[in-house]
Amino acid sequence: MPAGQLRDNVSRIKKPSPLGKSLFVGLRAADVFWQYNLLHQGWGIQLIEKLGGHPVHSSLVLSPLTRTGLHPYYGLVTLLSLGSSIKQILHIVFVSEQAMDVGSGFTIALFNTIFNTVNTLLSLWAVTSPVASGLGSTNLINTILSPPIAAGIASYAIGLSVEAISEFQRKSFKQDPKNKGIPYGGGLFSLATNINYGAYTIWRAAYAFTCGGFIWGATTFAFFFRDFATRGVPVLDEYMTQRYGDAYRQIKSRVRYALIPGIY
Known part of the structure; x- marks a missing residue:
């Protein structure tokens, strides 16, 4: 690829960027609550229905027997978003020295939230959901061992x-x-x-x-x-x-x- 066509998505300039990085950290933390509420509040199911799709039944998503109030599989889905956010926040706070302006902080965080949201919605869509296909279990251990x-x-x-x-x-x-x-x-x-x-x-x-x-x-x-x-x-x-x-x-x-x- 010719040098003139190369595009870097991150800055290589090393300098403090408190505003951009703080925005990024805040948005990545907020993503966990967004993904959880897509599941727990039924927002994801409602969105799939508005798009003309068929979501899994709400009884397969919610569970009064777990601390999260979610079926064990959907508890794992929430943990996936939590893990990604924690990793990226730790990287920005303790590892990265590169500059991150406010625009980049917002854009990169939004990119990750969009991907995570698509994942969450697909876990709720009857066509792609492991729960709908019978892979999920009401028991956490059995769910993980599937x-x-x-x-x-x-x-x-x-x-x-x-x-x-x-x-x-x-x-x-x-x-x-x-x-x-x-x-x-x-x-x-x-x-x-x-x-x-x-x-x-x-x-x-x-x-x-x-x-x-x-x-x-x-x-x-x-x-x-x-x-x-x-x-x-x-x-x-x-x-x-x-x-x-x-x-x-x-x-x-x-x-x-x-x-x-x-x-x-």
Whole structure:
């Protein structure tokens, strides 16, 4: 891809951005309550009906026997949104040094909320809902042990953990004064030069799969994988090469994969 066509979706300028980051944190926290109320207040069911679809019956969503007031499966759906918000808030507060203006803070948070909302709605749509197809159970353990849901939750947990751990590993390396001006290629980044991007792709796809089934999960994976492979990785490679030169080229020559170890 020619250099002039590369587009970076985040700023590479390092400076404090209290307003933009505070807005982002607030909106990501609010997303959890939004996703919960789509389920608990019946807003999601009402929206599906207005769009002409057939949602699952409300009795399959609500449960007076759980602390959340939701069927165990929908409690898990809420936890998926909670996990994504916590991870991204921790990243912005403790890891990121890049500038985030108010516009970027709003746009990035909105993007995540839109994706999460689509996932929640698909979990409620009779055509795609695991509960409607009989995979959900009124027992939390049985719900988690259902093979498709177990696979989705496990992949989500692995992807989210790898993304968070790799970024904290890099942050720790950068905080050491003796590493100033040196690119990081250790820890999980020794497995793939952009393993955090690959991990993000995995947990996003797993979140989608758990809520909307295989087709939506595969579509989500393809969307993010293609974006990172054709835009995110090339633009970051260009930035890193310009900043670190041969030191970064040595890392690339040593690390075989760009996104997902063993795959790409």
